[in-house]
Amino acid sequence: MKNQHLYNYILGIADNSLILGQRLGELCGHGPSLETDIAGTNISLDLFGQVRSYFQYAAQLSDDNSATEDTIAFLRLERQYKNVLLVEQPNTDFGYVIVRQFLFDAYHLLFLRELENSKDETLAAIAKKSVKEVSYHWRFSSDWIRRLGDGTQESHERVQEAITDLWMYTDELFHQTEADQAMIAEGIGVNTSKLKDIYYKMVSEVLEEATLEVPENKYFHKGGKQGIHSEHMGYILSDMQYMQRTYPNMEW
């Protein structure tokens, strides 16, 4: 491939939205209220919309003439998915769902605001459209953090536990792969190391407002970006890839 780095870079961005969208899709019909159910599905639909734009672009770049958004989404091996570990974490309860969303949204929003300035026009255009969607996701998830954190004793404890558990997946958001570095050098990619301080400030402010403790971890998990996923990932993929694997080479 002429531009293997760009291809990998796009997949790195899109896989986060793909797996998080998939997780949210699992919840459709099971939310704590009808209104919240509808809201969660909206976020999932936004993410899948972004995924399609990214993968359609990636398919154009691919040397494989038969590549489509679907072959890229459904027909890779687990080790070839580049999403961060955070987004594959399970829907343990609504607290975990919101915290996962909140921790990702903050990063996603900062990231897209920078990607809008990418030298790659297609990526800049996708970012420009997505940033509006993600601004709303951030508004939604941070409002819910405030409600759960400063709600009842039970909700406070539950959401604090989720924060403590999921916090160790935040550092990976800022790790740079080889593709990331190559793209930053070309003015296409976002220099995520510059976003780290703002990210933790942004997240901590909301947590404090929500009367929640900001964890002070020394240790963090990593590996998703290199395709070394948690044990959850295999199950996500066996669901997601079921049709494409069982009935290869068919149109739906």
Add this chain to the structure above:
Amino acid sequence: MSKNNWPLWEVFVRSKNGLEHRHFGSLHAADAEMALENARDVYTRRSEGVSIWVVESSNITASNPENNGELFEPAADKVYRHPTFYDLPDEVKHM
């Protein structure tokens, strides 16, 4: 079981600038912010709006249909409030 339930809100949506807000329906939410967000997610999924108002249903004072006679019927015979009440020669075209 929940101790207390989310109250009901009425949702008004302006479908585009230049038009008034129109009653679209109702929903449940714990507070005004949430009502606004829920209204966005429930009632504007297909680009139905550019502006939303929400008001808690219990804050609406409504007239009672039993009083419709005294409230609305007295207006029925005040035909002089309508332009057709006045006779003008046909030569006066636009008035």
Add this chain to the structure above:
Amino acid sequence: MSENEVKNLEDIFEARIARDEKIEPKDWMPEKYRKTHIRQISQHAHSEIVGMLPEGNWISRAPSLRRKVALLAKVQDEAGHGLYLYSACETLGISRDELYEQLHTGKAKYSSIFNYPTVTWADMGAIGWLVDGAAIINQVPLCNTSYGPYARAMVRVCKEESFHQRQGFEIMLKLANGTPEQKEMAQDALNRWWWPSLMMLGPTDAESVHTAQSMKWKLKRKTNDELRQQFIDQTVPQADLLGLTVPDPDLKWNEKTGHYDFGEIDWDEFWQVVKGYGPSNKKRMKDRVGAWEEGAWVRDAAMAYADKKEKRKDLKHVG
């Protein structure tokens, strides 16, 4: 109020409906009108939200991204439609929580068709095509029903649902024109969903308890048997177009009547499912009750937070 006075009010009320006037929430209405409407509208709302589950079962396994977003949007619409209908029902003086309670305790019914399992992807096609097709036949006349909030909710529902049946038919079309395996999958789904879809339009007129009263109040415009015939007449040519066979050996076009004749419906199966013994009744209720109970702490937290915020605002005003 004396018996005579009530009788008088009822006569005026019935005359209003006969004149095609709409009834609005604060208007006087006979207790039976209120109760019948609560029953029908809530049953309709329950059907929407229980109906999310069989299709929700395939969201995570949808075979392409395009199909996935379409299915997600469709199931989401069903949540929206449930919400519109619960809201309409609430104008009759009952809360959504009370209505949920009725559903969860088995007191309220929902459409029996959602108690069948979705076993292959083709079921997403069959549900959209057949189940939504049957639902639309039922729902379109309701846009003109006598109770204003119900009629308005139905206008919105019907407008939004127009994509649902097309979505299902498109899935079927793709399968029917696909590989032999895909075509077989489509035929199998038609075989399983055909009869339940016919049952979905309700018991035969001879056995239907509510029809006469419902006709008067415009909750119904046609009888169950008429609706069923309409559904069959419009669906059989669509099956032909797909190259699929409707699983009824007695199905035959009748030149004389201008309708299709069709075979005997297994009403024992219908009543078994209605009474709670269908293949998925238990699972559906477990999922609904589970979502509601597991959400209790979330709903409580939001209320507690709203109260605190309100109090803080009051304090600021005092200060």
